[in-house]
Structure formats: structure tokens, C-alpha cells
Amino acid sequence: MDFPDIPTTRRALLGALAAGGTAALLPGEAPAQHRAVQTSANIVILGAGAAGTALANRLSARLDGANITVIDPRQRHLYQPGFTLIAAGLKPSGYSVSQTADWLPRGVTWVEAGAAAIDPEAQNVETTDGQTLAYDYLILATGLELNYEGIEGMSRELIGQNGIGSVYAGPEEAAATWREMDRFTEEGGVGLFSRPATGMKCAGAPLKYTFLTDHYLREKGNRSRSEIIYAAHSDTLFGVPIVNEKVRMLYADRGFNTVYNHVMTAIDPGRKVATFATPEGDVEIEYDFTNVIPPMRAPAAIRESGLSWEDRWVGQGWAEVDQYTLRHARYPNVFAAGDVAGVPKGKTAASVKWQVPVVEDQLVAQIVGDTTDHIYSGYTSCPLITRVGRAMLIEFDYNNNLVPSFPGLIAPLEELWISWLIKEVALKATYQAMLRGRA
Amino acid sequence: MENPSLGMFIAVFEEVFGKTLFWAMVAAAAIVTVLYLYVLIRDRSVSWRKFLLAQVSMPFGAVLAVVFLWNVTHSGFGDIGGPVDLLVLLGVAAIGAIGAAILVYTIQSLIQGPDRPPQ
Numbered sequence: 001m002d003f004p005d006i007p008t009t010r011r012a013l014l015g016a017l018a019a020g021g022t023a024a025l026l027p028g029e030a031p032a033q034h035r036a037v038q039t040s041a042n043i044v045i046l047g048a049g050a051a052g053t054a055l056a057n058r059l060s061a062r063l064d065g066a067n068i069t070v071i072d073p074r075q076r077h078l079y080q081p082g083f084t085l086i087a088a089g090l091k092p093s094g095y096s097v098s099q100t101a102d103w104l105p106r107g108v109t110w111v112e113a114g115a116a117a118i119d120p121e122a123q124n125v126e127t128t129d130g131q132t133l134a135y136d137y138l139i140l141a142t143g144l145e146l147n148y149e150g151i152e153g154m155s156r157e158l159i160g161q162n163g164i165g166s167v168y169a170g171p172e173e174a175a176a177t178w179r180e181m182d183r184f185t186e187e188g189g190v191g192l193f194s195r196p197a198t199g200m201k202c203a204g205a206p207l208k209y210t211f212l213t214d215h216y217l218r219e220k221g222n223r224s225r226s227e228i229i230y231a232a233h234s235d236t237l238f239g240v241p242i243v244n245e246k247v248r249m250l251y252a253d254r255g256f257n258t259v260y261n262h263v264m265t266a267i268d269p270g271r272k273v274a275t276f277a278t279p280e281g282d283v284e285i286e287y288d289f290t291n292v293i294p295p296m297r298a299p300a301a302i303r304e305s306g307l308s309w310e311d312r313w314v315g316q317g318w319a320e321v322d323q324y325t326l327r328h329a330r331y332p333n334v335f336a337a338g339d340v341a342g343v344p345k346g347k348t349a350a351s352v353k354w355q356v357p358v359v360e361d362q363l364v365a366q367i368v369g370d371t372t373d374h375i376y377s378g379y380t381s382c383p384l385i386t387r388v389g390r391a392m393l394i395e396f397d398y399n400n401n402l403v404p405s406f407p408g409l410i411a412p413l414e415e416l417w418i419s420w421l422i423k424e425v426a427l428k429a430t431y432q433a434m435l436r437g438r439a
Numbered sequence: 440m441e442n443p444s445l446g447m448f449i450a451v452f453e454e455v456f457g458k459t460l461f462w463a464m465v466a467a468a469a470i471v472t473v474l475y476l477y478v479l480i481r482d483r484s485v486s487w488r489k490f491l492l493a494q495v496s497m498p499f500g501a502v503l504a505v506v507f508l509w510n511v512t513h514s515g516f517g518d519i520g521g522p523v524d525l526l527v528l529l530g531v532a533a534i535g536a537i538g539a540a541i542l543v544y545t546i547q548s549l550i551q552g553p554d555r556p557p558q
Contacts, residue, residue, distance in 0.1 A: 090513050389518030409523055417514060417524040424512045429454035438450035 036064040039367050044125055044135035046115050046301075048072035050080075050352045050435065051338030051359075052141035053103045057437030058360045060105045063367070069109045069133060071125065075100055077435075079428055081349050083167050084205055086174040087291075088212045088388065089182060090424075093171040103435045115142065118305035120331045137363060140307065140319050140336040142299045144201065144347070150295035152266035152275075162269045163289045167209055168201070180289060185216035188225035189288030192274060196295040197233040197263045198316050201339050201347040204382035204394070207237065207247055209291050214254050215387040228255070229285060231262035231276055239345075240400045243384075246413045250386060267292065298340050307334060309342045318342030323398065324375035326359050332366070335359045343378070345398055349427075350381035353434050379403065383423040386415045393419035475541050478548035486547075486554045493544040500539020501532035 043059060045052045048070050056070050082096035104110055113127040124134045146168055148154050159166045160176025163184060167174050184191065191213050195206040210230050217223040230237070230251065237251065237258070238244040251258050262276040262283065267290075274290060276283045296316070302308060303317030307328060310320075319336035320329045323343040328334035337355045339347045346355065358376045365372040378398030383391045394412050395403045404412045410419060433439035453461050479485065508531055509515050519525055 387518075389512075389514035390520050411521065411523075414521050416520040417518040418527050420514060420518065421508075421512055421527070424514075425455070426451065429451045432454040433447065433450040436450065439447045 037062060037364055037368055038064050039066050041066050041136045041367055042134060043068045043137045043139070043363075044133055045070045045139045045141055046072075046118075046125065047141035047143055047338070047340075048074065048077065048100045048104065048110070049141060049143045049338060050349050050431070051356055052139070053077070053100075053435045054352065054356045054437055055139055055141065055337065055359060056108050057103070057105050057435065058356065059363070060108050061437055062360060062364055067109075068107070069111060069135075070104060071111045071113060071115055071127060071133070072100060073112055073114045073128065075112075077103055078171060079431060080168075080201070081427060081431065083171065083174040084208055084212070084385065085424070086171055087165065087167040087177040087181065087209065088385075089178045090388070093175040095428075096171040096174075105437075115299075115301040118301060118307065120305065120307055120328075120334060123333070136333060137366075138331075138334045139359065139363075140302060140334065140340050141338050142302060142340045144296045144339040145299045146294045147297055148292075148294045150196075151264055151292065153269065154267050154292060154294065158267075158269050159292075163272055163287060164267070164269060164292060165289065166292045166294070167205060168293060177291065181213055181216065181291075184289035185213065185220050185222060187288070188217065188222035189227075190286060191217075191226060191228045192231065192285055192287035192290040193229065194231040194262065194264050194274075194276070194290075195233050195293050198295045198297060199313055199318060199347065200293065200296045202382065203239060203347075204384045206291065206293055208385040210256065211250075211254070211386045212388065213289070213291075214256070223255075227257060229257045229259065229287075231264070231285065232258060232260045233263050235260045240394075240396045240402075242400070242402060242413070243394055243396070246392070247384075250415075264292070296339075302340055307331070313342060323378065325362050326355055326376055327362055335363060343376070345378045345380045345396070346376070348380050348382065349431055349434075350395075351379060353430075353439070354379040356434070377403075383419055383427070385420070385423065389420055390415040390417055391419040391423055392416070393422060471542060471545055474549065475545045478545060482548065482553040484554075488554060489544055489547045489551070490540075492547060493540040496539045496543040497536035500542075501536040503539070504531050504535025 043066055045056055045068065052070060052072065056068060059066065060068055077098045077100045079096040082091060085091040086093055086095055111127055111131065113129040115125055116128045117126040124132050126132050148156055156169055158164045159169055159173045160180055163180055165177030165180045167177050193206060193210040210228060214228055217226050236244045237247045262278050264274050265277045266275040272288065273284050273286050276285065297303065298308060298317035302319060307319050308317040319340050319342050321327060321336045321341050321343065322329060326335050326337060326341060337359045338352050355376050358374050361372045361374040381395040384394050385391045392413060392415055393410055395405060397403050402412050404410065410416065430439055456464065505528060519528065
């Protein structure tokens with residue numbers, strides 16, 4: 001890594017990439033540079049993930065005198081966009097792991113416990129260690145729950161054995177998934193890929209991992225001895241129509257066998273068979289390797305708080321917020337950011353990057369008795385890896401419009417090396433700068 | 440792209456390399472640049488003899504920069520997917536070449552001193 005004799009070269013080339021990546025994937029606001037607002041408000045942030053940590057940093061810089069409390073039991077902070085690279089054998093599991101304490105600013109109180117219950121009428125949060133914390137403003141940034149038990153026969157313990165992988169579960173599980181994928185691509189066979197019918201984080205990830213498995217099968221000369229099946233949960237591969245068409249063409253080009261309207265309901269690790277619910281009834285598909293993506297939902301404390309949507313995403317419990325202001329529909333002193341927010345798009349780190357300044361500005365405006373027209377457009381980004389070394393830098397909004405950061409330069413629907421470089425080099429750095437409230 | 444600020448880019452660079460390494464590299468680049476300007480001013484001319492060796496180092500700098508980038512990003516020449524990729528490749532090579540030339544020229548000038556005037 002160290003090239004002391006060419007400092008100019010190294011600095012310039014990686015610097016240029018970092019600069020391009022910053023602008024491309026996570027464009028957005030400059031860090032908070034407003035005058036500090038005096039307040040004695042009690043602000044409780046549930047969750048110290050991407051959104052919670054970034055908001056803790058931004059609000060503590062923006063507000064003078066506020067009492068900010070972050071509630072999260074996890075000592076480890078996980079850079080989730082890195083899981084795909086770990087599960088592709090390109091990074092060690094430690095790549096995604098840092099310490100929660102390292103990101104939280106001074107002056108913020110960190111309660112190392114989970115949220116057991118939320119009472120939005122009484123405006124308090126009960127923690128799993130028995131504390132009751134009153135709030136004036138509440139920010140829901142809990143992330144989501146991977147409901148492995150929602151697939152009959154599936155559990156976290158199965159990941160890394162008998163051809164079962166699951167990229168989402170965590171860095172160690174992503175590494176275990178790589179070991180299974182590595183073994184499978186050495187031997188060949190049937191690779192089975194799917195996604196759940198629920199809202200999910202990074203809807204591009206199931207597609208990426210299918211492409212990556214195909215890449216290694218080809219590299220090892222075993223593609224001709226293998227079959228790749230992609231079971232889509234609906235009649236499309238991706239929610240944005242223009243992207244869906246591109247992915248459909250790439251899947252055809254790669255020779256994937258795509259089936260539609262298949263939702264995994266059960267798995268039998270002994271027989272290596274997965275069962276899918278389809279309009280024609282249950283269908284069993286055998287596999288030698290599969291990347292199980294479980295149904296996803298809001299954590300229990302959110303689902304049971306009365307803060308969830310009742311008539312949308314039924315049973316999934318996403319917070320009922322306005323999709324533009326991210327303010328709760330019934331409790332105006334409650335906001336949501338990140339995966340738990342019940343908005344049509346935006347369960348990615350790139351979305352968090354755009355949501356966080358909106359929540360910050362909306363909240364601060366409310367504190368000073370003002371309003372702001374700063375809203376969230378639904379911006380979401382997905383560096384859709386199509387093989388090791390190439391990706392498509394796809395950015396879109398609520399209207400399914402492509403919103404490329406470099407129109408005319410980095411084509412969103414082309415498999416490009418530069419998009420891969422952005423994913424590999426610049427994104428984690430941009431994410432970390434975002435956590436600190438500096439990007 | 441909305442309002443990217445210099446501060447944001449610096450924040451990202453600091454995260455890429457770590458704060459210490461980033462600012463050490465900035466300092467190193469600044470020192471080499473200052474030394475380069477120093478020898479140009481001291482000698483009051485470009486030494487074409489020294490520049491020849493500096494030019495010879497350029498292809499090595501170019502190749503080194505590209506190979507370094509391929510290595511740290513698990514990619515290679517076959518991943519070029521469009522015109523912009525070719526521009527990035529050439530840009531990286533150009534930066535490597537220019538960086539190597541400046542470094543070699545400066546080192547020679549510092550070690551050897553100014554060219555002797557022709558006898």
C-alpha cells in the first residue's frame with residue numbers, strides 16, 4: 001500500500017477517485033454550517049446506525065444546550081454496504097466493523113440498551129434495562145429486523161453450512177457466505193437466488209450477489225456446469241422500470257434462468273430444497289448454493305408502539321412518516337430516518353445521506369417555531385455490481401427518474417470500471433464522513 | 440450534485456487514508472512541489488539534461504500508478520467498460536507520469552546541483 005516515492009501520484013489518483021465517488025454516490029448537502037440554535041429540548045434518538053449516528057453528530061453541532069440521548073445496545077457499528085464485498089471474498093469481515101463509541105460526539109448521552117417500548121402519547125421511551133426516558137422530540141433510526149424465522153426451516157445458525165449463505169445477516173455471516181459461495185463456484189451446480197416480498201434494504205443487493213456468483217463460476221471455468229436461477233418476488237427484477245429492463249437484458253446475457261412471482265416460504269437444508277409460494281401454488285426448487293434473504297420488518301418496539309403504518313406495508317411495521325418531510329403523520333414531534341422509515345424508497349446508506357439533513361432541518365425549524373421547504377426526494381443509490389471490476393452507478397428518486405450525479409459522463413445503465421472504483425474506494429470513506437456529520 | 444464543499448472532500452480524503460497519513464501526504468506533496476520550484480528558481484533555467492532522465496521515468500510512473508490502482512481495487516484492464524473508463528485510465532497514467540517526472544527532476548537537482556555552464 002505504501003508508495004513513499006510517488007506521493008504526488010498516489011495522493012492525486014486516489015484523491016481524484018474519492019472526490020468523484022463522493023459526488024457521485026452520496027451527493028448532498030455540505031455539512032451543517034448554521035449558527036447554533038439555543039434550546040433545552042430533550043431529543044431521543046433510537047439507534048446508533050448510519051442515520052442515528054449522523055443525526056447525533058449533526059444535531060449536537062447545530063443545537064446548543066439540547067439534551068441528546070442515543071439508545072442502542074450494540075457496541076459494534078456495522079458498515080452494511082461492505083457486506084457484499086465481504087461476501088465476494090474481496091474484504092475481510094473486519095472491513096465493516098467499527099466501534100459505536102468512536103462515532104458518537106461528546107456531549108451526547110449513549111444509553112447502551114435497546115428500546116423496549118415507546119409511548120408517543122406520554123412522550124417517553126422505555127429501555128430494555130428498565131429506564132424510562134422522556135423526550136420532546138423522538139427520532140426513530142432503529143434500522144430493521146431480519147426475520148429469518150419468516151422462512152420455515154431457516155435460522156441464522158444455518159448460514160455458512162450446506163450451501164446456505166445470507167449476505168445481510170452480518171459481517172461474519174457475509175464471510176461465511178463467501179466460504180460457501182467459493183466452494184460452490186469450485187464445484188458448480190445450481191445456484192438459487194431470490195428476494196423477499198417485503199420492503200427491504202438495498203434491493204439491488206440480491207441482484208449483485210447473483211452477478212458475483214456468476215463471475216466466479218466463469219473465472220473458475222465452471223459456468224457451463226452450473227445453472228443460475230433467480231426467483232423474483234414479483235413480475236419485475238427491480239422497482240425502477242428503466243433499471244428493471246436493463247437488468248432483464250443483463251440476466252439474459254449472462255444466461256440466468258429467471259422465474260417471476262416466486263416468494264421463498266420454506267427451506268429444507270437437509271434436502272437442499274427451497275419452497276416458493278407462486279400464483280400457481282407452492283413450487284420446490286433444488287439448490288447447491290443459495291443466498292437466503294429473509295423477510296424484513298421494523299423492530300418489535302416500533303411495530304408495537306402505534307407509530308407504524310396500519311394500511312400500508314401491513315405487518316411490516318414501518319414508521320408512518322410523510323415521505324418528503326420524514327415527520328410522523330400523527331405525532332409531529334417524531335421523525336424517522338433510515339431503514340425504519342415507511343417511505344416508498346430509500347433503505348440504503350445513500351438514502352440516509354439525503355434523509356439526515358432533511359430531518360435535521362425539519363426538526364430545528366420546529367424547535368425555533370419556523371418551517372423549512374427542505375424535503376427528501378426519495379434519492380436512493382445503488383452501485384449495482386455486475387462482476388468483480390464493473391458496476392452500474394444507479395441513482396433514482398420517488399418518481400423512478402434516474403438522477404445521475406454525472407449526466408453524460410458516468411452513464412447509469414452501463415457496466416463501468418469507474419462505478420466499481422467508486423464502490424471500492426470512495427464509498428466507505430464517504431459513509432464515515434457522513435457519520436461524523438461532515439458529508 | 441448539490442453544494443459539494445471543499446470541507447466535505449477533505450473529510451472524505453481523511454477517511455480514505457486516515458487523518459495522519461492524509462495530511463502527511465499533503466505535506467510530502469507540498470514539500471516536493473516547493474523543492475521543485477526552489478531548484479527551478481535557484482538554477483534559473485530548466486536543465487534539459489536532467490529533464491531527459493525525468494522523461495525516462497514517466498512511463499514507469501504511469502505504469503506504477505495504474506498497476507497500483509488495479510491492485511487496491513481488485514480490477515484490471517479487462518474491466519474497461521466505456522469511454523469514461525479509458526479517460527480515467529489515461530488520467531491516472533498521466534498523473535503517475537507527471538508525478539514521477541517532477542520527483543525525479545527535483546531529486547536530481549537537489550543531489551547534483553545546477554548544471555555547469557558549458558566550458
